[in-house]
Amino acid sequence: MAGMTVSRPAVPASPEHALAPPTLGHVLEVVQGLWPRELAEPWDAVGPVAGRPEAPVRTVLWALDPVQAVADEAVARGADLVVTHHPLLLRGTSSVAAVGHAAAAKGRLLHTLIEHRIALLAAHTNADAVVGGVSDVLARAVGVTGALSPLTTSAAGTGAEGIGRVGDLPEETDLAAFARAVHAALPATAGGVRVAGDPAQRIRRVAVCGGAGDSLFDAVRASGADVYVTADLRHHPASEARETAASGDGRPALVDVSHWASESLWLEHGARALEAALAERGLGVTTLFSDHRSDPWDFLVGGERADEGSHA
Known part of the structure; x- marks a missing residue:
């Protein structure tokens, strides 16, 4: 249900520990090869949202949606980069302040990540x-x-x-x-x-x-x-x-x-593709998957068959 957490098995990290960590710039180069920006729909907003290209990336947290719970989880689990499928800034905003405007929730999320030196990028319709x-x-x-x-x-x-x-x-x-x-x-x-x-x-x-x-x-x-x-x-x-x-x-x-369900299965495939492409360069990261289920619905009432009754 929305907002609940689910346990996920830890991802074995021993093979990656023998490899040097990439910088965010390295990751972005690899991401471009895996999910080219040119394949994204014209209306989309893919790629990096926050982060410095020279920053090291040792731990990557994957999630479907860039929501505050995921940002908090990234801080708690020591992630250097959050990769989401859905973009944070798909719809335009004139401010990323954490208060005082309609997009303040996005501002709070960005402040959380930036203050903890955590990068954010999205692979959406290109993926x-x-x-x-x-x-x-x-x-x-x-x-x-x-x-x-x-x-x-x-x-x-x-x-x-x-x-x-x-x-x-x-x-x-x-x-x-x-x-x-x-x-x-x-x-x-x-x-x-x-x-x-x-x-x-x-x-x-x-x-x-x-x-x-x-x-x-x-x-x-x-x-x-x-x-x-x-x-x-x-x-x-x-x-x-x-x-x-x-x-x-x-x-x-x-x-x-x-x-959420139709797209969340891709996260593990995307993570493995990124790991493999980095390994070809002699680089490695520890991969984490978010425990936050960002499907927005909490419960269902009813659910009758269509022939059991109807309402306009």
Whole structure:
């Protein structure tokens, strides 16, 4: 639930201790190679938010969201760098003061990090777009084993990069069983997994988009997907998608999951990629994962099936 902590196993650090610590500048060079800024969406705000390039980075804390609890955790656990998926300053602000304005919470967070000499950087839609990125990890988690293709391709990429992924399950299943598998594969959240479609509908081809994905319905339909797994589906886009499906062959069914859950699985993959790329340079860090669950919802009331009652 939001704000609760969960225990995570300690990451063995012995191999990295034989390697020299990088500077933040080294880390930024490696991050650019792993998740190029050019692959980020034009509206995005990726890269470093705080930190000096010459500062040593011995310990990296990974988290999905840059929230105060994560900043406090970074201080308590001795991190030199916090890497988040979501950017802190995605929406503009004219001040980072810790009081007196609408973005004061962001100001407090930045003050906490800077006062303790902790750097902050974000890998967001650039980490979504790369091969092996957020949606690749989600697709594998929900059972896709075959080749993956992007739903939309990045203009700055080679054709393999882009937002969302589509691929096939090893064998056909029904929507109800698939939805249960999705629920089992993702971290538990208050909102659970919402499903639109006939429970008996046959499922083989799966489209996914980690995070908010209701802008991709045209691409999902073009991909021939039987089901679309994503997060933050709003009423009107989802309703229109259902109407379009009903006028055809009923595809795609919709599986709406927690934004946090759909992306959090990538953190470990991102951390391992960074470790490996640093090791190629003779550099190493100790990796930590945040214990803070930043899914914003605490509990769910109700949750009836749609045919058990309705309200306008």
